[in-house]
Amino acid sequence: AVVSTQSTGKMTVTIRGCEQIPNVPIPTPPTFRASQPVAEKLLLVQKYISELQYDYTGLQFFEIKKGRPLCRLMDVAKSIIKESLPIKCLEAVILAIYLTSELPAVQRFPVAFKTTFEKNTFKHIVLGVFCNGKFGALGLSRRDTLMYKPLKYDTLHELLAEFVQCYNDCYHEVDRIKLGLPVNHDNQSMEAVTWKYTYIRLSKMSNKDFKQICDSFSKHMRGKTAHQMKYAKLERVTIADMSDSSSTGSTTRTKCQKLNKGSSR
Numbered sequence: 244a245v246v247s248t249q250s251t252g253k254m255t256v257t258i259r260g261c262e263q264i265p266n267v268p269i270p271t272p273p274t275f276r277a278s279q280p281v282a283e284k285l286l287l288v289q290k291y292i293s294e295l296q297y298d299y300t301g302l303q304f305f306e307i308k309k310g311r312p313l314c315r316l317m318d319v320a321k322s323i324i325k326e327s328l329p330i331k332c333l334e335a336v337i338l339a340i341y342l343t344s345e346l347p348a349v350q351r352f353p354v355a356f357k358t359t360f361e362k363n364t365f366k367h368i369v370l371g372v373f374c375n376g377k378f379g380a381l382g383l384s385r386r387d388t389l390m391y392k393p394l395k396y397d398t399l400h401e402l403l404a405e406f407v408q409c410y411n412d413c414y415h416e417v418d419r420i421k422l423g424l425p426v427n428h429d430n431q432s433m434e435a436v437t438w439k440y441t442y443i444r445l446s447k448m449s450n451k452d453f454k455q456i457c458d459s460f461s462k463h464m465r466g467k468t469a470h471q472m473k474y475a476k477l478e479r480v481t482i483a484d485m486s487d488s489s490s491t492g493s494t495t496r497t498k499c500q501k502l503n504k505g506s507s508r
Contacts, residue, residue, distance in 0.1 A: 252326075255326055255328070269327045270291055270294035270295055270327060271291070272291055272324055272342065273287035273288055273290070273291050273342065275287070275345070275346075281346065281348060281349060281374050281375065281394065282377075282379075282393065282394040282395075284343075284346060285343070285346075285349070285372060285379060285381065285393075285394055286393070288339060288342045288343060288381060289339075289381050289390075289391040291342065292330075292335050292338055292339060292342075292381065292382070292383055293383065293390075293391070295323070295327060295328070295329060295330050295335075295338075295383075296329045296330075297329060297330070297331065297383055297384070297385055298328070298329035298330055298331050298334075299329070300329065303331070304326070304328045304329070304330070305319055305322060305323055305326075305328075305330070305334055306319075307319055307333055307334065307337060309333075309435075309436065309438055310435055311435065312432065312433040312434065312435055313340075313426070313427055313429075313430065313432045313433070313434055313435065313436060314430060314431050314432060314433060316337050316340070316436065317337075317340075317341050317344075317430040317431075319334075319337055320337050320338050320340070320341035320342075321341070323337070323338050324338070324341075330383060331383065332367050332368050332369070332382055332383055332384060332390075333368055334383075335369075335370075335381070335382050335383035335390075336353060336368055336369065336370045336381075336382060339351070339370040339381040339382065340370060340426050340436075341430065343370075343372070343381070344428050344429075344430050345428075346374075346428075347428050348374050348375070349372050349373070349374045350372070350373040350374070350425045350464065350465075351370055351371070351372055351425060351426045352370070352371045352373075352422060352423050352424060352425050352426065352464065353368060353369075353370060353371070353421075353422070353423035353426075353436065353438050354368065354369050354370070354371040354380065354403070354406075354420065354421070354422060354423075355367070355368040355420070355421040355423075355438065355439075356368070356406065356410070356417055356419070356420055357417075357418050357419040357420075357421075358410055358415040358416060358417050358418060359415065359416045359418055360413075360414060360415045360416070364418075365415065367384060367389060368382070369381065369382030369384075369389075369390060369392075369406075370382055371399075371402065371422070372394060373399075373461070373464065373465075374394060375394075376397070377394045377395055377396060377397065378392075378394070378396040378397075378398065378399055378401070378402040378461075379391075379392045379393050379394035379395065379396065379402070380392040380402065380406075386409070386413060388409040388412065388413075389406065389409055389410070389413070392405060392406075398454075398457065398458065398461065399457040399458070399460060399461040400453065400454045400457035400458065403420060403443075403453075403457060404453075407445065416446070417445050418444070418445065418446050419442060419443065419444050419445065419446075420442075420443040420445065421438070421439050421440075421441070421442055421443075422440055422441040422443070422460055423436065423437050423438045423439060423440055424436075424437035424440050425464060441456065441460050443456055443457075
């Protein structure tokens with residue numbers, strides 16, 4: 244259930260005005276020093292997100308439409324900071340984008356997971372970060388191992404493989420990973436975030452193919468904006484079938500070229 248902004252405001256006033264409820268300290272958004280290393284700044288962002296705590300109520304306090312322009316999503320992030328209510332993974336990603344917008348050296352890109360546990364499907368999303376040749380992640384989850392990852396991984400494959408292992412430790416099988424394009428640092432941008440760009444279907448590929456796709460994505464991402472990547476002549480690979488042929492034993496692969504919507508190229 245989605246709770247409207249007006250209802251959220253009334254609920255907040257009622258709760259804060261109740262004398263029987265003890266005062267709970269409101270988390271303070273992080274402030275950065277110019278001399279502070281990027282890794283420490285990202286850790287401060289993660290600590291703030293974690294202090295808001297995960298939302299176990301079953302209610303959605305903040306309505307997020309992923310197709311909205313970035314500037315509208317940043318308005319939601321401001322509301323999250325103002326209300327300081329518990330949030331879920333998608334709200335945490337929106338908030339992380341807002342709090343890291345003043346770190347131009349950090350590239351941010353969505354990383355979404357689709358997993359299976361006892362025939363039930365689950366979805367989760369974090370914000371991948373890249374700076375100075377290292378990868379990491381920001382986010383929020385019920386599990387501490389499925390959110391923050393420090394800026395220490397040499398490759399994107401190492402980062403994603405760490406998430407896959409953590410999912411395995413929770414008895415979840417990762418079926419698919421979706422990588423989005425780098426997010427604009429201009430919070431007033433009217434561009435929409437590209438949440439889906441590269442699909443990785445782990446259930447139908449080898450670890451070698453997994454690594455190859457990760458390396459290809461990170462190679463084209465380095466030093467490029469989402470706009471540059473979106474219109475670059477980059478082949479998007481989707482492994483549709485990795486089964487052996489009965490006659491030749493060869494591997495069957497389906498490669499999907501990047502869709503050039505509205506383009507004559």
